[in-house]
Amino acid sequence: MSKQIHIKNADFIVTMNAENTVFTNADILIEQDRIHSVGAIDRKRVKADAQVVNAKGKYVLPGLVNTHVHTSQQLGRGLGDDVDLLTWLHERIWPYESSMTKSDSYVSTLLTGLELIRSGVTSFAEPGGQYVGSMAKAVKELGLRGKLAKSTMDEGEGLPEKWQKTAREELDVQVEDLKKYHNTAKGRVQVWFGLRTIFNNSDKLIVKSKELADKYSTGLHMHVAEVKEEIAYTKAKYGVGTVTHLNDLGVLDRNFLAVHTVWLTDKEVDLFKKHGVKVSHNPAAAMRVLGFAKIPRMYRKGICVTIGTDGAPSSNHMDMIDEMWLTSLIHKGWRLDPTVMKAQEILTMATKNGAEALMDEALYGSLEPGKKADLIIINPHSASMLPLHDPIANLVTAMHASNVESTMCDGRWLMKNRAVLSVDEKGILKEAAERAGNIRKRAGIVLPDRFPVQRA
Template sequence: MADIIITHGIVVTMDPQRRVIEDGAVAIEKDRIVAVGTTDEVLAQHRAPTEIDASRKIVMPGLIDGHAHAGHGFIKTMGGGDGQQWYEACEKAYTVASTPEFWHAEARLAALERLRFGVTTGVSLLGGGDTILRTDEPVYGDAHCEGVREVGTRSVVAVGPTRPPHPRIYARFVDGTAVERPVTFEEQFETCRTLIETWHGSQNGRLNIALITPTLRPEHREQLGAVNLEEARRQARMTADLAREAGLVFTQDGHNKGSVAYAKELGILGPNALLSHATDLTDEEIRIVADTGTHIAHNPSAIASILGRCPVPELLEAGANVCLGSDATAPDRSGDMFRHMQQCMHYHRRHFRDPTWLPPGRVLEMCTIDAAKALGMEKDIGSLEAGKKADVVLLDLRRPHLYPLNMPVFRLIYFANGNDVDTVIVDGRIALRDRKATFVDEDAVLDDAQRETEAMLDRTGFRFMLETPKMFWNHVRATDQIEH
């Protein structure tokens, strides 16, 4: 006997045949899907104490976010578009002005945002990029994972050492007072080992650890000098080797022209590697990505995609696997993967000046089955198939922007947004029903987020970054440069 049966929905399976089943049903037993078919077919074989009527709803796999940042939920929009202020806020908050309570509250907020948007699995770097990760002690990663666990989503938490030189100054709070201390590479590496042992594969596989090492771009190789560059190379190999040994995803943030070729030279690419942004790649680097089986997380809404272009169609045509990331929530983007699917299509169509590029079904693949492959999870998630984990999203089509009720998959990708999500099942558990979270009190999550953000602002002295910038109104460009 099944535990949950979803009936009378438009089931978008994302299975190998990409079946779309009108009046479809999905049967779930414990944490697994046991049947997918028409409602008549499934009900002929299964009954369940919980039956969800999905009439006028899309039934689809949970969406997967291939790249985002923990901590950013409390920093978003700070600086009002001033990139330097934004990075200063991240660096200070994440190294010397955050507590375990900060990371726990932010994790719950970000996981709740994902849940409300139908994102059942996401990658979260434990900080603001590859140079300001909170890996001085395990307690911060523990707090983040505990927050995600409470909300009930899946998370791949990326941790790793910061860029040389070391030691780096971090601070813990003792009786409300910041106590600074230098942290070595070895201490950061040990923190990663501890978090792997504690969390990887926990909560029935919902929580996993990935390893990250700083991307070495041309400017870094020039800035570090010979000694620190050699040390950075050694540390990158150590981290990549540990990821392979432990069977983890190995990720790097901020790749662009030249850095992929250098990563190949270091021997850190391969089927467990997931590189974010990957803008302005050379033809040789596109070939390297495909030949090594390395995966790319494309973030079409990110500032990096304004400064350069990720050659997604070229990568796909070369045989590489590309997933979508939100790069959320910094500093102007959310975790709504519908937004990023739509941005992705328009971004590349504008580049080619041709609306035939990246059909809508292709971008849905990039944040379902292709994203699952990028995380090494394609046997468990990314599609609705018997035997896979029961990560299922119901999206309400009875909305003015999605009617009339025809061509539903087109409507899903071109017009839907995260607020259309009605029900979310993760690992066979109903985590969202009628747009309300099941396992946490949403008001408590929001109140905790407000309290911890206020405390962070007091510790950093960065309240001035909340002011509306002088060029917010009545300017065509937010810059001190002369406007033409």
């Protein structure tokens, strides 16, 4: 089989390189797992047995990067609708997640991966499930790239008994995971350190996690300044807001991925800039309960802002294309300014900024010679996406996941012409539906009927 793939005659190749070059009527040549050339390629180099893909009428884009997705919560989709935060956490999510087995986590990650592949994601960061080994196995099979972390908690009220751990225990298990799974699946699986939230993480755990992330040249993924109550809590406990406290601990740095980041003062935004902290903006989860982060301000200051979906019980759609669209809307709405968060900025957040936040900017996030062949082909010929008066804006403001025709990661098609090739989609859907109900029963979660139901 040929090791070359020749994607030819694409209407638009949106490279997201340093100049944001868009090629029209152009080609990409892939050799093994890398992009050999893009734009006007040397067609004489293309071997007779190269796999040829005609992309006439289509777009080619870098694979999208989802910087915050809870793969272990996917089987809990629908458990968090229309309830307040404490009910969500204590009566739904904690009981559900703590009732999951290793194999549940594996199937949950497979189901997440299907949704990611179908919506054009090739790389993601998982903030913390319980079983990193199960997630790693699934990511390997899916063919995606993942930065996986364990959810760590060493203090806080109301934690399920099996989650009551010391800082030492939480650190040890993460180092063990790292030794087993870091850089597996040809480097596509990497292990990061996870911090759930400041409500559940001691200073000791936070500082030591940062030390270990530095030691192993990996990243640190934490929910930061997520809800208003969090700032009241940190002010009462530490005298300052979450970000100022993290700065006082000396952990804000280039390998720190801060998620949500809603309740920051302008001074704290400056601290992010000063220390090169990466931000994951999750607009759907924000609109549900968190609030509106100062994303336009952060972006203008040059902070590396990225996009994530959060978990299925928080925002239901693990779909980066929906999140791009929401990002384009919510800041215009609360700022009453339709000129903020432009489509090209949002594409930057979802591609090359995502790669930078995952510390992989040298590998992917743009379509350039020498980079990994992580890309997607978009077919815009649908009632919801045509016409293409403003083709770049359309990718953010009119595209749906169903317009993603093919997804490639590491030079391998994970989905081609809407058929997922890397895993057995049908089998996963069946197993996921069965397991989800079983976990809910084990966790003792009963959802009230919303309409009168007649059970036959």
